[in-house]
Amino acid sequence: MRSSGAAATVAALKVVLLAGAAACAGVSHSLDPSQPVPKSIAVLPFAGSADQLARDCARSLFETRLAARGYAVAESAWVDRRLSELGDLRDPSDYMSDAERIGEVRRALDVDAVLVGSAIDESSFQWVVLRRHSFGGELALRGDASRPWWRASHRAGGFGGLVLRSGQIFTELRAQSAHGTPMATLALIDEFVEDVVDTLPPAPADERIGDAPFVRDVRLQRADPDADRTRVTVSATASPRASLRFDLGPGHIGVPMVEDPGRPGAFVGACDFAAGDVGATVTVRARDAFGRVATAEGAR
Amino acid sequence: MIAFNRRLALLLAIVPLGCSGVDVRREVAPEFAMLREAGLRIAVMPFATTAPQSGFLGDALESLGGVLALSANSASPPRERVAGLLRADVVGWLQQTGLEVVEPWHIDTQLAHAKVSPEAARSTESAAGIAQALGVDAVLYGDVTRWNRSYYVVQSFAEVGLHLTLVDAGGRRLFETERAESLGAGIGGGPTGYVSAVTAPLAGLSGEHLRELTRSITRNAVADLNGGELGVVPGPLTPKLTVVGLAATHDGPFRIGERVEVIAVGSPGCEVRFDIGRLRTEVPMVQTSVMADPRGDRATYVGHYVLQPGDTAVDLPLGCTIRRGAARRSLSTWYRWERRLSLDAR
Numbered sequence: 001m002r003s004s005g006a007a008a009t010v011a012a013l014k015v016v017l018l019a020g021a022a023a024c025a026g027v028s029h030s031l032d033p034s035q036p037v038p039k040s041i042a043v044l045p046f047a048g049s050a051d052q053l054a055r056d057c058a059r060s061l062f063e064t065r066l067a068a069r070g071y072a073v074a075e076s077a078w079v080d081r082r083l084s085e086l087g088d089l090r091d092p093s094d095y096m097s098d099a100e101r102i103g104e105v106r107r108a109l110d111v112d113a114v115l116v117g118s119a120i121d122e123s124s125f126q127w128v129v130l131r132r133h134s135f136g137g138e139l140a141l142r143g144d145a146s147r148p149w150w151r152a153s154h155r156a157g158g159f160g161g162l163v164l165r166s167g168q169i170f171t172e173l174r175a176q177s178a179h180g181t182p183m184a185t186l187a188l189i190d191e192f193v194e195d196v197v198d199t200l201p202p203a204p205a206d207e208r209i210g211d212a213p214f215v216r217d218v219r220l221q222r223a224d225p226d227a228d229r230t231r232v233t234v235s236a237t238a239s240p241r242a243s244l245r246f247d248l249g250p251g252h253i254g255v256p257m258v259e260d261p262g263r264p265g266a267f268v269g270a271c272d273f274a275a276g277d278v279g280a281t282v283t284v285r286a287r288d289a290f291g292r293v294a295t296a297e298g299a300r
Numbered sequence: 301m302i303a304f305n306r307r308l309a310l311l312l313a314i315v316p317l318g319c320s321g322v323d324v325r326r327e328v329a330p331e332f333a334m335l336r337e338a339g340l341r342i343a344v345m346p347f348a349t350t351a352p353q354s355g356f357l358g359d360a361l362e363s364l365g366g367v368l369a370l371s372a373n374s375a376s377p378p379r380e381r382v383a384g385l386l387r388a389d390v391v392g393w394l395q396q397t398g399l400e401v402v403e404p405w406h407i408d409t410q411l412a413h414a415k416v417s418p419e420a421a422r423s424t425e426s427a428a429g430i431a432q433a434l435g436v437d438a439v440l441y442g443d444v445t446r447w448n449r450s451y452y453v454v455q456s457f458a459e460v461g462l463h464l465t466l467v468d469a470g471g472r473r474l475f476e477t478e479r480a481e482s483l484g485a486g487i488g489g490g491p492t493g494y495v496s497a498v499t500a501p502l503a504g505l506s507g508e509h510l511r512e513l514t515r516s517i518t519r520n521a522v523a524d525l526n527g528g529e530l531g532v533v534p535g536p537l538t539p540k541l542t543v544v545g546l547a548a549t550h551d552g553p554f555r556i557g558e559r560v561e562v563i564a565v566g567s568p569g570c571e572v573r574f575d576i577g578r579l580r581t582e583v584p585m586v587q588t589s590v591m592a593d594p595r596g597d598r599a600t601y602v603g604h605y606v607l608q609p610g611d612t613a614v615d616l617p618l619g620c621t622i623r624r625g626a627a628r629r630s631l632s633t634w635y636r637w638e639r640r641l642s643l644d645a646r
Binding site: 077080081083084085087089090091092093183184185231245250251252253254255256257258259260261262268269270271272 | 331335340437438468469470472559573577578579580581582583584586604605606608609610611613614615616617640
């Protein structure tokens with residue numbers, strides 16, 4: 001009799017907790033129709049108490065899903081480089097966006113809106129036979145207006161079972177090398193992102209983003225700082241704010257170049273070789289915020 | 301008399317047949333197939349050997365000498381050598397599955413650095429912490445439950461048992477298999493003849509036969525884990541780094557024209573690149589040397605970045621990514637240096 005009473009109590013608690021979980025299942029969101037729909041979006045690094053790998057994974061999935069809804073989404077590597085150059089990003093693991101600088105950041109990133117993720121966290125508890133696990137946070141798409149164009153708050157959660165809605169999450173994980181995060185967490189991130197992005201309207205149709213990138217005037221300059229090594233400096237002219245890299249033979253593939261702060265569009269990079277071991281031709285690749293690439297070659 | 305002998309031989313053959321072969325027990329979490337399909341990254345922990353002492357095939361290790369010398373420390377106690385042999389076999393077979401497998405030397409090095417006791421490394425309770433530390437999705441534990449001889453009348457058997465448990469980074473048990481396989485010597489069709497089986501029951505079990513048995517049980521256990529037959533071509537192991545840092549100490553921020561020189565040590569034959577925060581990323585590194593080691597070769601990689609005007613930032617983390625290309629996919633891992641650096645190229 002005692003055992004059946006305990007079983008009934010546990011069953012009742014299960015019902016209560018399940019009901020609570022169901023009540024939390026929807027996405028709380030709002031949209032300001034008075035503001036124009038953004039065409040281009042940059043997703044800033046997410047802030048919160050969740051593990052950095054989990055936050056990066058959520059960010060990456062947002063980028064993918066926003067692009068799938070038709071928005072032009074700036075690549076995170078490009079966004080992070082620009083934020084670093086602005087002095088806004090040092091260590092992604094403790095990044096916090098400055099609400100007062102959002103407008104300035106958006107203009108520096110040259111997009112219509114930035115997606116700010118905050119309070120991104122993961123929680124779990126186990127009580128008797130129940131194991132509740134959830135992942136959630138707050139998102140806002142901000143343009144220049146004081147109010148966000150769109151905001152959402154959501155928490156995806158589950159009891160035990162693991163259901164992945166797509167294989168996308170694992171592709172993202174491989175891309176980021178973000179292993180070590182429990183699969184149950186990844187499944188919840190997948191669910192969280194999908195639920196939240198579903199509340200966004202599709203991007204305006206047939207909207208084109210700016211001009212394709214260009215690169216030209218590639219030049220090599222050689223110097224011998226000492227008897228053992230030769231320094232090669234590569235310069236090029238390219239679309240301002242693009243990410244440039246040069247290839248100069250084996251071991252020197254994809255060397256980053258830097259835009260001169262005083263001369264927009266003028267890029268330079270350098271690397272050292274053992275004396276007499278310098279490649280004869282160089283290839284420079286310019287990649288813009290949206291992943292479009294232009295290349296040019298130069299020779300000594 | 302001849303007929304009697306035939307009947308006796310038949311009887312004696314039937315008895316061991318009933319005791320030989322394969323015994324399997326398996327448990328699989330419902331989501332494991334999906335995770336496996338997605339390419340779970342796993343670390344194979346050092347195996348335990350809990351086979352009973354009675355009838356332990358210690359002497360058989362000598363016949364496996366050549367193999368053991370390659371795959372496990374020949375100076376180790378017999379139980380450790382057996383565990384090392386089966387672990388190496390399992391890792392080898394796992395390369396023919398869709399799972400990503402971390403190089404064992406990296407796991408052993410990390411466990412030693414973290415001062416993880418052998419008992420803790422072999423306990424499934426440690427899975428969450430180990431998965432986090434090694435950057436894997438799941439941890440595979442192995443236990444050699446049988447490495448024994450058994451006698452059935454004039455037939456002797458060598459029996460090998462293996463228990464594999466896969467636990468994910470959240471502590472969830474994804475897969476478990478317990479498998480025992482045996483190989484007989486004597487009348488039952490083993491490698492010895494009718495007479496020698498009576499006089500030297502186990503002598504017929506050569507190192508070659510025992511080796512076949514270990515390879516068979518590990519292959520079949522991994523096939524269980526794989527949910528079916530293994531692929532034909534072994535894939536690469538997930539590459540790892542053990543050391544990432546600046547090649548030389550540097551006081552204060554780096555200035556225009558100075559080189560940020562980075563050194564890393566890890567799996568050979570890979571593509572390695574370093575990141576200075578998110579400011580300058582994927583700077584190429586080149587492999588400069590390879591150190592041979594029976595546990596797995598290790599390579600040294602070096603690379604440099606020359607500061608340019610505009611490279612100004614404070615307290616940036618330094619990290620390295622090691623990547624190994626493969627026909628099916630690219631495997632990569634990111635490492636972080638524990639200190640930070642500043643650039644002042646104004």
